[in-house]
Amino acid sequence: MNIKSFYPPRRILMGPGPSDISPEVLASLSRPVIGHLDPLFVGMMDEVKSLLQYAFQTKNEFTIALSAPGSAGMEACFVNLVEAGDKVIVCRNGVFGDRMLQNVTRIGAEAVVVDSTWGRAVEVDKVEQALIENPDAKFVAFVHAETSTGAVSDAKALCSLAQRHDCLTIVDAVTSLGGIELKVDDWGIDAIYSGSQKCLSCVPGLSPISFSPKAVNVIKERKTVIQSWFLDQSLVMSYWSGDGKRTYHHTAPVNSLYGLHESLVQLQNEGLENRIARHKEQHEALAKGLDKLGIKFIVPEDERLPQLNAIYIPEGADDAKVRNYLLNKYNLEIGAGLGDLAGKAWRIGLMGYAARSENVTLCLAALEDALNQ
Amino acid sequence: MNIKSFYPPRRILMGPGPSDISPEVLASLSRPVIGHLDPLFVGMMDEVKSLLQYAFQTKNEFTIALSAPGSAGMEACFVNLVEAGDKVIVCRNGVFGDRMLQNVTRIGAEAVVVDSTWGRAVEVDKVEQALIENPDAKFVAFVHAETSTGAVSDAKALCSLAQRHDCLTIVDAVTSLGGIELKVDDWGIDAIYSGSQKCLSCVPGLSPISFSPKAVNVIKERKTVIQSWFLDQSLVMSYWSGDGKRTYHHTAPVNSLYGLHESLVQLQNEGLENRIARHKEQHEALAKGLDKLGIKFIVPEDERLPQLNAIYIPEGADDAKVRNYLLNKYNLEIGAGLGDLAGKAWRIGLMGYAARSENVTLCLAALEDALNQ
Numbered sequence: 001m002n003i004k005s006f007y008p009p010r011r012i013l014m015g016p017g018p019s020d021i022s023p024e025v026l027a028s029l030s031r032p033v034i035g036h037l038d039p040l041f042v043g044m045m046d047e048v049k050s051l052l053q054y055a056f057q058t059k060n061e062f063t064i065a066l067s068a069p070g071s072a073g074m075e076a077c078f079v080n081l082v083e084a085g086d087k088v089i090v091c092r093n094g095v096f097g098d099r100m101l102q103n104v105t106r107i108g109a110e111a112v113v114v115d116s117t118w119g120r121a122v123e124v125d126k127v128e129q130a131l132i133e134n135p136d137a138k139f140v141a142f143v144h145a146e147t148s149t150g151a152v153s154d155a156k157a158l159c160s161l162a163q164r165h166d167c168l169t170i171v172d173a174v175t176s177l178g179g180i181e182l183k184v185d186d187w188g189i190d191a192i193y194s195g196s197q198k199c200l201s202c203v204p205g206l207s208p209i210s211f212s213p214k215a216v217n218v219i220k221e222r223k224t225v226i227q228s229w230f231l232d233q234s235l236v237m238s239y240w241s242g243d244g245k246r247t248y249h250h251t252a253p254v255n256s257l258y259g260l261h262e263s264l265v266q267l268q269n270e271g272l273e274n275r276i277a278r279h280k281e282q283h284e285a286l287a288k289g290l291d292k293l294g295i296k297f298i299v300p301e302d303e304r305l306p307q308l309n310a311i312y313i314p315e316g317a318d319d320a321k322v323r324n325y326l327l328n329k330y331n332l333e334i335g336a337g338l339g340d341l342a343g344k345a346w347r348i349g350l351m352g353y354a355a356r357s358e359n360v361t362l363c364l365a366a367l368e369d370a371l372n373q
Numbered sequence: 374m375n376i377k378s379f380y381p382p383r384r385i386l387m388g389p390g391p392s393d394i395s396p397e398v399l400a401s402l403s404r405p406v407i408g409h410l411d412p413l414f415v416g417m418m419d420e421v422k423s424l425l426q427y428a429f430q431t432k433n434e435f436t437i438a439l440s441a442p443g444s445a446g447m448e449a450c451f452v453n454l455v456e457a458g459d460k461v462i463v464c465r466n467g468v469f470g471d472r473m474l475q476n477v478t479r480i481g482a483e484a485v486v487v488d489s490t491w492g493r494a495v496e497v498d499k500v501e502q503a504l505i506e507n508p509d510a511k512f513v514a515f516v517h518a519e520t521s522t523g524a525v526s527d528a529k530a531l532c533s534l535a536q537r538h539d540c541l542t543i544v545d546a547v548t549s550l551g552g553i554e555l556k557v558d559d560w561g562i563d564a565i566y567s568g569s570q571k572c573l574s575c576v577p578g579l580s581p582i583s584f585s586p587k588a589v590n591v592i593k594e595r596k597t598v599i600q601s602w603f604l605d606q607s608l609v610m611s612y613w614s615g616d617g618k619r620t621y622h623h624t625a626p627v628n629s630l631y632g633l634h635e636s637l638v639q640l641q642n643e644g645l646e647n648r649i650a651r652h653k654e655q656h657e658a659l660a661k662g663l664d665k666l667g668i669k670f671i672v673p674e675d676e677r678l679p680q681l682n683a684i685y686i687p688e689g690a691d692d693a694k695v696r697n698y699l700l701n702k703y704n705l706e707i708g709a710g711l712g713d714l715a716g717k718a719w720r721i722g723l724m725g726y727a728a729r730s731e732n733v734t735l736c737l738a739a740l741e742d743a744l745n746q
Binding site: 001002003004005006007008009010011013015017018020021024026027028029030031032033034035036037038040041044047050051054067068069070071072074075079099102103105106107195197203204205225226227228229230231248249250251252253254255256258259261262264265268327333336338 | 374375376377378379380381382383384386388390391393394397399400401402403404405406407408409410411413414417420423424427440441442443444445447448452472475476478479480568570576577578598599600601602603604621622623624625626627628629631632634635637638641700706709711
């Protein structure tokens with residue numbers, strides 16, 4: 001065995017994530033490692049907390065970056081809040097709604113599934129019906145921005161509905177955070193998780209999460225022990241506490257957190273509203289170009305995510321061949337379809353640092369070239 | 374809010390981890406992000422697998438880096454193998470044996486705890502007695518190298534004992550992997566987990582794990598669904614499979630894996646035996662110097678880990694003051710005591726890249742200076 005160092009090429013990442021990341025964020029990863037209990041590191045974690053509160057638009061004290069990917073963030077929300085026997089309304093309109101269901105089932109909780117069409121928003125009426133039929137439901141869980149289909153759901157309406165029925169909300173914001181409007185406090189979201197590698201344009205591996213005081217209370221008043229030790233947020237709270245006394249839980253992924261800190265500083269400097277406007281603007285340019293190429297979107301215009309553009313593979317085009325051509329000739333990555341859309345769709349991400357004119361123009365020209373081959 | 378970029382100082386990390394990492398590993402983190410389904414990345418993951426097989430001294434097909442810290446690696450071993458109602462012999466001689474117990478309890482399995490003195494090896498006789506008294510036990514779980522006390526246990530003897538009683542073994546090798554002799558296949562270890570940030574000298578955040586074919590079979594023949602979706606290794610297996618067909622599970626922490634790959638290439642180039650010898654050599658130099666300073670080890674010589682030196686805080690010395698002095702004057706981090714040893718011990722790590730003459734000499738001189746203050 002004689003394995004050499006690995007030198008990846010510079011790809012342009014316009015898939016469903018990881019997204020392109022800025023040179024500054026990339027460089028921040030190589031800053032010297034310091035101890036996870038070093039006072040300077042504790043101070044940096046406090047800043048990450050403040051920056052995440054800004055990104056989430058929340059004052060929630062419990063706002064942290066979980067030391068694992070978004071799917072662990074999802075599980076953390078479910079296993080901390082939901083107990084065996086609890087009833088959860090699970091909205092499913094893509095792969096990640098289905099994953100929520102699997103989380104609920106593994107807890108031994110009861111799921112009431114509200115299915116909406118893949119590629120469409122969650123139907124608020126159907127959720128209301130389910131809430132009326134299940135007055136004992138405790139939670140409503142839904143995906144704000146379905147990464148598998150590119151559809152956005154009306155998080156504000158769904159949260160308001162849940163509140164009227166005395167339910168807490170668990171929201172997947174993996175692809176929405178930093179890409180579209182998201183107001184945790186104004187909308188009254190109780191538990192939310194995201195990923196570092198989407199519109200925040202950081203490396204993959206971390207999951208920003210935030211719990212409302214109401215959610216924290218539910219955790220404190222649980223009757224049963226949380227099934228996961230690693231994801232037990234009652235143990236993690238004191239690790240991230242700002243009181244200067246840090247209780248050891250696990251070793252934080254120090255350098256990945258440098259990257260998240262830097263990417264959040266960039267978000268702060270750009271401003272959340274400008275970031276959101278930039279995503280919209282680049283999306284419109286892309287949509288215009290795709291239209292010229294005769295390529296159709298899967299999602300109707302008013303339910304479309306600017307940062308994740310799911311499109312039908314044009315007739316006659318070979319899915320894998322086109323994506324490989326883009327990757328090999330242009331170092332350009334676009335995403336394949338997932339779940340029900342595998343083989344039928346491509347997903348073009350315009351997330352964070354990827355949402356720039358040069359990328360949109362290249363992507364359109366390269367796609368045209370590939371389809372002509 | 375106007376938060377600036379974070380520039381950490383260069384610390385010399387001689388605590389219980391994260392350990393010092395080499396400039397090459399640090400630099401590898403800033404290589405361009407590529408997609409986690411990119412063929413080049415899949416190829417790199419295959420190399421990580423081969424390199425980990427070398428580090429673990431195993432041919433186990435299921436040998437991967439879990440996308441989360443060592444404590445998640447621990448949980449992955451327990452939740453995948455152990456089912457509710459199973460009986461597990463848990464050896465406890467420090468903080469991490471106790472954490473194993475918490476994992477067993479949260480599964481709803483039955484733990485038989487075998488306590489040994491903190492700062493000493495697990496007592497093989499006691500474990501044998503527990504196995505005789507519990508013929509229905511299915512697993513023996515123990516920590517090879519207790520990070521909280523600096524004691525090494527006789528993993529070979531414990532595994533051989535477990536086999537004679539038809540038990541599978543679950544072994545914590547967080548601090549042992551790459552630091553002392555560890556032979557997964559020869560000793561017949563069934564499930565093992567480690568951490569990236571100890572003797573492998575990579576950044577924290579990843580957990581190398583390996584399951585024997587027997588352990589994989591136990592997972593396949595489970596009667597109950599694994600309680601964790603994120604840690605369900607039956608789902609992860611196809612993500613790491615070398616057959617070219619990768620099933621999406623979660624987004625791998627791409628850049629952290631660059632770091633792990635590079636650190637494992639360094640291990641391969643140095644050679645496992647040389648690496649182990651270097652740890653021993655540097656430990657002996659440190660021990661000699663500590664003896665001159667009149668500082669006593671917690672662990673008797675024949676049960677001592679070279680890579681983690683737990684010592685009694687000398688009488689009259691102020692725990693926090695000395696550690697802060699070292700950190701502020703010399704940028705040198707040593708570790709505090711943990712659990713029962715909090716306030717009583719310091720832990721000096723000589724892990725991976727930290728195990729060098731310049732570090733040992735500086736540490737001894739700086740400690741002498743600090744104690745004179």
